[in-house]
Amino acid sequence: MIKTIDLCKTYTKFNPPIPPFKKGGIKGGFVYALKSLNLEIKKGEIFGFLGPNGAGKSTTIKLILDIIRPTSGKAHLFNIDVANPESRKKVGYLPENPSFYDYLTAEELLWFAGRTHNIDGDSIAKKTGELLELLDLTEAKSTPLRKYSKGMVQRAGLAHALIHDPDLLILDEPSSGLDPIGRRKVADLLLDLKNKGKTIFFSSHILHDVETICDKVGIIVEGELRFCGKISEVLHQSVQGYEVLVQNVSDENFKEILDKEVNCHREGDTVRLMVGEGDLWQLIEFIKSKNLSLFAVEPKRKTLEGLFLELIKNSKSSS
Ligand SMILES: Nc1ncnc2c1ncn2[C@@H]1O[C@H](COP(=O)(O)OP(=O)(O)OP(=O)(O)O)[C@@H](O)[C@H]1O
Ligand SMILES: [Mg+2]
Secondary structure, eight states: OEEEEEEEEEEESSSSOOOTTSTTOSTTOEEEEEEEEEEEEOTTOEEEEEOOTTSSHHHHHHHHTTSSOOSEEEEEETTEETTSGGGGTTEEEEOSSOOOOTTSBHHHHHHHHHHHTTOOHHHHHHHHHHHHHHTTOSTTTTSBGGGSOHHHHHHHHHHHHHTTOOSEEEEESTTTTOOHHHHHHHHHHHHHHHHTTOEEEEEOSOHHHHHHHOSEEEEEETTEEEEEEEHHHHHTSOOOEEEEEEESOOHHHHHHHHHTTOEEEEETTEEEEEEOHHHHHHHHHHHHHTTOEEEEEEEEOOOHHHHHHHHHHHHHHHO
8 A cells, every 4th residue: 555665855954955066076974864764554553653753754644645856766655656647546645744624614624635635525415424432532523623722623633634534544642632532533533443454653752652552563763764663572572571569578588589699679578570571480490499479470561762762872872
């Protein structure tokens, strides 16, 4: 559904750029916003695109929608080169900061969007009713958008992206500015669309949403794709260690635990220990032999947040 081949984008630092033929060439240098991106998103997938501020997420989205042109490389939607407008016919797009003619009401906005997609009046009215209900905008449907809050504009933007029942959704931070209930609604909506066979590519800073709804995730840092894979590969990687909670620990027992040189932390008579798989059984034997009460043993796995932070930290230490 989406394919990018060595996609690169370099911006000039100053806008408007100083023509290179002028003496001194382009002053201020370049921003290498995207460095040779190769991505493939298949039909029916939900792909979460993560990265810190300025990593190149919106640049990628704008390139695959032909809003901006690449410095080099190519992108295809539905196997059609994005330079061909035909590639966008079945695409719904939510920009990073949606803004519309603010004298329109949500109903009028959707009517306008529906007509530009050549949808007939009855179908627009039906779809508008459904979308406004789904996105909690029914009560505000006759209010001009200038009176909407940020979260309401965001939800109107989502309805706008969905009015023509697109097969591919490209959403730049769909949950931005939404309260927890709004975020939950958007997550449910995306899952519902996936169940209907739609393909979704979205950028986000909300790792929890990505973790719970995506099939695949890409992490971009400084214009480079540092990780791309299934969420299950991240979350179900081998256990990294175990957290063991022990209760009724006396001062004497605690001294013995300290002698074992394990990573531990004491709160009252409870001790929290972190051990590797090799030391776990030995520790349990010790707990049994001292008649301590074993409260919990919890395996610690790598999380998406852990991976994200690790990739950013690595890039900072190598720069
Ligand atoms: N029009 C532009 N002219 C010059 N530089 C730009 C332009 N647009 C983006 N950039 C630069 O390109 C880099 C990538 O920006 P981009 O907007 O793609 O980041 P992002 O990952 O979407 O960040 P955020 O999470 O803040 O939305 C940044 O360094 C940014 O300053
Ligand atoms: Mg962005």
